[in-house]
Amino acid sequence: MNHLLSIDDLTAADIREILRITPSFAEVAERRISKVPALRGQTVALLFYEDSTRTRLSFEVAAKRLSADTLNVSVSTSSVNKGESLRDTAETIEAMGIDAVVVRHRSSGVPMQLTKWVDAAVINAGDGWHQHPTQALLDCFTLEQQLGDLTGRNIVIVGDIRHSRVARSDVGAFTRLGAEVTLVAPPTLLPAAPDTWPVRIETNLDRALQRADAVCLLRMQRERQHEALVPDLREYATLYGLTAQRAAALGPDVPILHPGPMNRGVEIAADVPDLDQVLVVDQVRNGVAVRMAVLFLLLGSGAAGMPAPALVDDVETEDAR
Amino acid sequence: MSESTDLLVRGGTVVDSVGTSMRDVAVRNGVIVEPDALSEPHVVDATGCIVSTGLVDMHAHLGEPGDEAAETMRSAGHAAVLGGFTTVLAMPDTHPAVDSAAVVDHVRSIGSSALCHVEVAGAITLQRSGKHLAPLGELAAAGVRYVTDAGFGLQNPLLMRRALEYCRPLGLTVGQPADLRALSAHGHMHEGEWSSRLGLGGAPAEAEEIMVMRDVSLARLTGATLHFQTLSSAGSLAIVGAAARAGVEVSAEVAAHHLLLTDSDLVSYDTNRKVWPPLRSSADVAAAQTAVESGVIDAIVSDHTPHTTDRKERAFDEAEHGTVGLETALAVALTAGISVSSALRALSWRPAELLGLGDPTTRSLSAGATADIVVFDPDLAITSKASEMATLGTNSAYEGIELTGAVRATIVAGRLVVEEGKVVA
Numbered sequence: 001m002n003h004l005l006s007i008d009d010l011t012a013a014d015i016r017e018i019l020r021i022t023p024s025f026a027e028v029a030e031r032r033i034s035k036v037p038a039l040r041g042q043t044v045a046l047l048f049y050e051d052s053t054r055t056r057l058s059f060e061v062a063a064k065r066l067s068a069d070t071l072n073v074s075v076s077t078s079s080v081n082k083g084e085s086l087r088d089t090a091e092t093i094e095a096m097g098i099d100a101v102v103v104r105h106r107s108s109g110v111p112m113q114l115t116k117w118v119d120a121a122v123i124n125a126g127d128g129w130h131q132h133p134t135q136a137l138l139d140c141f142t143l144e145q146q147l148g149d150l151t152g153r154n155i156v157i158v159g160d161i162r163h164s165r166v167a168r169s170d171v172g173a174f175t176r177l178g179a180e181v182t183l184v185a186p187p188t189l190l191p192a193a194p195d196t197w198p199v200r201i202e203t204n205l206d207r208a209l210q211r212a213d214a215v216c217l218l219r220m221q222r223e224r225q226h227e228a229l230v231p232d233l234r235e236y237a238t239l240y241g242l243t244a245q246r247a248a249a250l251g252p253d254v255p256i257l258h259p260g261p262m263n264r265g266v267e268i269a270a271d272v273p274d275l276d277q278v279l280v281v282d283q284v285r286n287g288v289a290v291r292m293a294v295l296f297l298l299l300g301s302g303a304a305g306m307p308a309p310a311l312v313d314d315v316e317t318e319d320a321r
Numbered sequence: 322m323s324e325s326t327d328l329l330v331r332g333g334t335v336v337d338s339v340g341t342s343m344r345d346v347a348v349r350n351g352v353i354v355e356p357d358a359l360s361e362p363h364v365v366d367a368t369g370c371i372v373s374t375g376l377v378d379m380h381a382h383l384g385e386p387g388d389e390a391a392e393t394m395r396s397a398g399h400a401a402v403l404g405g406f407t408t409v410l411a412m413p414d415t416h417p418a419v420d421s422a423a424v425v426d427h428v429r430s431i432g433s434s435a436l437c438h439v440e441v442a443g444a445i446t447l448q449r450s451g452k453h454l455a456p457l458g459e460l461a462a463a464g465v466r467y468v469t470d471a472g473f474g475l476q477n478p479l480l481m482r483r484a485l486e487y488c489r490p491l492g493l494t495v496g497q498p499a500d501l502r503a504l505s506a507h508g509h510m511h512e513g514e515w516s517s518r519l520g521l522g523g524a525p526a527e528a529e530e531i532m533v534m535r536d537v538s539l540a541r542l543t544g545a546t547l548h549f550q551t552l553s554s555a556g557s558l559a560i561v562g563a564a565a566r567a568g569v570e571v572s573a574e575v576a577a578h579h580l581l582l583t584d585s586d587l588v589s590y591d592t593n594r595k596v597w598p599p600l601r602s603s604a605d606v607a608a609a610q611t612a613v614e615s616g617v618i619d620a621i622v623s624d625h626t627p628h629t630t631d632r633k634e635r636a637f638d639e640a641e642h643g644t645v646g647l648e649t650a651l652a653v654a655l656t657a658g659i660s661v662s663s664a665l666r667a668l669s670w671r672p673a674e675l676l677g678l679g680d681p682t683t684r685s686l687s688a689g690a691t692a693d694i695v696v697f698d699p700d701l702a703i704t705s706k707a708s709e710m711a712t713l714g715t716n717s718a719y720e721g722i723e724l725t726g727a728v729r730a731t732i733v734a735g736r737l738v739v740e741e742g743k744v745v746a
Contacts, residue, residue: 008518087634107636108520109590128638130520168520192523196514 003122004294005111006131007172015176018293019141025296026289028065038300039068042099047073047089048125049105054260054284055125055135059102062291066300071098086110090117099299103127108165121298129163135259136169138290140177142282143214146255151178156208158184158240159218159267162191162229166259170216171199184208185240188229205240209250216257217242220267233266243269247277255279325350327359328737330730333367333696336661337374337685338670346372348692351735355688365730365740367696373665374684375407375437375693375733377672380496380550380574380622381647382471383409383439384713385431387416392627392713398435399711400647402738402746404623405668405695405728408438408678409647413449414471420444420455422463429464436738436746438693440676443468445484445495451475454484461491466677469496469550472597474532476502481536485545494572494675498550499532499557500524500598509638511599515584521637524599526554533557537564540571548675549573551624553598555608562617572675573617575609576624577650578718580657582606592633592640593707594718596624606657613654614663619675621659621667623650627714644718648710651697653719655726661699669695696730703727711744 001014010018028034044063048056056072063070073093093101100121103111108128115122126132140150147153155174161167161183168191174181181199183190194201202208209215220236230236237243242256247269250256256278264270272278328348335342347356378401384392401409411428413419419428425441432439443460447453449470457468468488474497475481481497488495505528510516512523533549537560540547552558552573561573578596583603587594594600612618626643633640646653654664670684679691686694702725707717731739738746 085631085634086636087630105636107638109637112590113592113636128520128636165520168518191517192512193514193517196517 001297003111003115004133004298005115005122005124007133007136007169007176010133010176012176015137015140015173018137018290018297019144021296022141022286022289022293025292026286028292029285029288035065035067037067038296039063039066042299043069043071043097044100044102044295045071045073045093045096045098047075047093047101047103049075049103049110050126052104052126055104058284058287059125059291062288062295065288066292066295068295068299071096086113087117090114094118094120100295123294123298126165128165130165130168132165132169134287134291134294135166136173137294138283138287139170139216139257140173141286141290142257142279143255145282146279147213149178150174153179153213154182154211155179155214155216156182156184156212157216157218158205158208158242160189160220160224161185161218162189163221164218167218171197175199182208182212186230189224206246209246212250212254214255214257215242215250217267219259219261220263237266237269241267241269242272244272247272247275252277257283259283326737327362328365328692328732328735329356329359329362330365330367330372330694330696333370333372335372335686336665338666339685339687346686346694348694348732348735351692353686353688353690353692363737365696365737367730370696370698370729371661372686372694372696374669374673374686375695375731376405376651376668377408377676377678378406378623378625378647378650379410379467379620379672379676380576381409381412381625382414382627382643383411383625384627385415386427390713391629394431394435394439396711396713397625397627397647398437398439399744400625400645401435401437402731402733403711403728403742403744404648405651405697405731406437406647407693407695407731407733408440408673409435410440410442410467410676412471413442413444413469418444418449420447420449422459425460425463425465436744437733440678441465442471442496445470445475446480449473451477451480454480454487457487457491457493461493466492467494467496467548469498471496472498474498474500474502478535478539482539482543485539485543485547489543489545494546494548496548496550497532497536499529499536499552501528501532504528504531508599509595510587511584511601513584513602515587519587519590526556526601526605529554529598530556530560533560537561537569537571541569547571551576551579551598551622552618553579553601553605553609555605558608558612558617562612565617572619574620574622575613575618576622577646577653578624578644579609580606580613580621580659581653582718590637592635592637593644593716593720595637595640595642596644596718597642610657610659613659613667616666618667620672621650621654621664623647625712627712628716630715633716644716645707645710645712645714647712649705649717649719649724651728652703652724652726655699656724692732692735694732695728697726697728699726701725701727
């Protein structure tokens with residue numbers, strides 16, 4: 001693995017390997033000195049063309065816990081900069097001698113395009129509507145913590161699938177791990193050619209929830225009502241929102257995921273996020289560990305093929321000092 | 322080599338609109354003559370090659386005036402003759418747009434710096450704004466035969482009707498890029514499995530088909546001469562085919578890239594393959610190939626659209642549309658499996674007829690015809706490289722692709738401008 005651009009580039013075995021080593025990185029956070037020297041001397045650039053405080057912080061914390069140096073490259077998102085040369089930016093970063101670029105961009109495909117111009121490992125932190133692979137990995141990890149093996153589990157993804165990189169990544173990851181995925185959305189918010197996706201399509205949320213083992217909610221952008229994709233957000237919340245009644249019907253054992261930030265009152269009713277089965281905080285916590293695992297596999301001794309358990313020794317050595 | 326040098330194209334197979342024969346073609350003073358009329362001609366070796374009438378591209382964007390960083394008449398002319406084109410119709414989307422006789426004259430005068438003949442297309446509306454008709458009578462009087470808003474299909478059905486009505490007595494052909502923009506808005510590629518997978522906004526084929534349907538109706542209503550530019554969807558081709566059978570006189574072209582590349586070729590987000598209309602599905606490509614063979618498609622065009630690197634080294638949804646194509650159109654058609662005679666009909670004979678170039682007999686290589694000649698090896702395979710092209714545009718959709726069919730020589734009005742695949746003029 002040279003880059004992490006898309007879940008679709010990973011095999012089921014790749015995903016299982018990342019999830020297998022993630023707990024040893026989660027453990028680092030519990031230690032008195034929550035840092036291991038795995039990536040000492042390496043530099044990770046965080047190239048965010050689109051505001052995303054939580055994803056950027058998650059990667060930054062992950063890199064720092066592995067002792068990598070981080071470089072925040074904030075690129076103005078003003079419309080004046082639209083159409084800037086990607087190559088210029090890539091070559092500038094490359095000249096700084098960095099080892100990995102974590103990139104977030106409003107346009108699909110930018111991380112893949114960057115691989116043409118940089119030798120560093122490129123990690124996709126979300127590109128347009130396309131992919132957000134570390135989000136899918138942390139969703140898998142979080143669900144497995146609750147459900148165990150996902151094989152045969154029915155995972156319902158609700159919301160604006162069409163414009164969602166999270167949905168595209170989750171579908172790829174969940175189905176690779178053997179889960180069955182049901183997408184629920186009004187047809188206007190389904191992707192083009194949904195029959196080519198390895199999923200079931202459902203337009204009635206209540207029917208879909210009857211057999212759900214887990215529910216993933218997606219953020220509903222307010223602009224969608226202005227694009228005539230839905231009549232208004234009130235109707236959307238009624239038909240496709242996770243209301244208190246729907247949450248009650250699910251029962252307390254069905255985990256509910258949301259990539260954040262939540263629109264309370266739209267895709268999720270105001271009080272539902274406070275239920276124990278809503279795992280948003282777990283997702284954030286697991287996100288750091290999963291991203292440590294990914295950075296380690298791409299840059300650390302993992303990249304050279306050394307088995308991950310060696311890392312645990314690293315942890316203890318560091319801690320013993 | 323001066324125009325007065327006698328030329329003998331020797332050893333090739335002549336394929337022209339009259340038929341196929343093994344014979345030599347002799348040129349003196351810009352016209353084709355009987356071979357025994359020459360005494361000591363310069364010999365152009367055509368062994369193993371097809372010899373035919375020069376190719377005619379009825380859809381190319383040549384950059385000049387206004388976008389000389391991307392292309393000039395001179396560089397475009399070199400690209401054209403290397404691709405076997407002896408005549409190119411320059412699209413009017415220049416700066417300024419070709420919406421007055423003065424600009425027509427200017428484009429024609431700078432066009433004389435090109436190695437090929439340059440014909441000038443006019444705009445339908447002032448500044449191609451889609452609002453007010455350009456002085457179409459003035460354009461026709463200046464020698465324009467073809468008008469189009471190039472890149473902007475006329476959206477307003479009333480204005481389209483008026484344009485068709487007004488152009489009819491002027492003998493102007495109306496070229497329409499069929500695209501219902503309200504439906505294709507936010508599309509950066511063909512809507513389907515691949516746009517879905519790549520997370521890019523899609524433009525449905527229906528945005529083209531609805532416009533084709535509308536304009537077939539308006540052509541029937543007005544009796545005007547309508548030409549559809551760069552059709553890309555199987556549905557559009559079916560509509561045009563049905564219109565022809567119903568006696569509505571519309572003609573249609575397909576861009577060479579729509580005969581070979583599909584939406585799945587965008588898997589690596591190569592912005593040089595971002596074109597408009599977008600690359601469609603493999604079923605659409607197969608339909609386009611069939612339509613060329615059957616004659617439903619009249620012309621294959623380059624839709625040559627040169628850009629500087631900075632307009633393409635961007636995110637896919639922010640990159641400009643278009644690929645260069647003058648140097649590759651014939652090879653792309655042949656690589657796509659189009660037969661030699663169908664390729665020549667669509668790249669030479671039929672577009673010449675649609676543009677009213679000369680009299681019909683000049684589409685053969687018989688004595689007395691203008692010596693616009695292409696010589697190409699239909700079996701020679703060459704790996705395409707943008708860096709080796711004559712166009713100033715750097716945006717080739719075919720980078721690294723092996724294309725079969727290579728132009729070896731081009732003669733424009735009796736002057737040998739390409740020999741052994743290189744510009745010699």
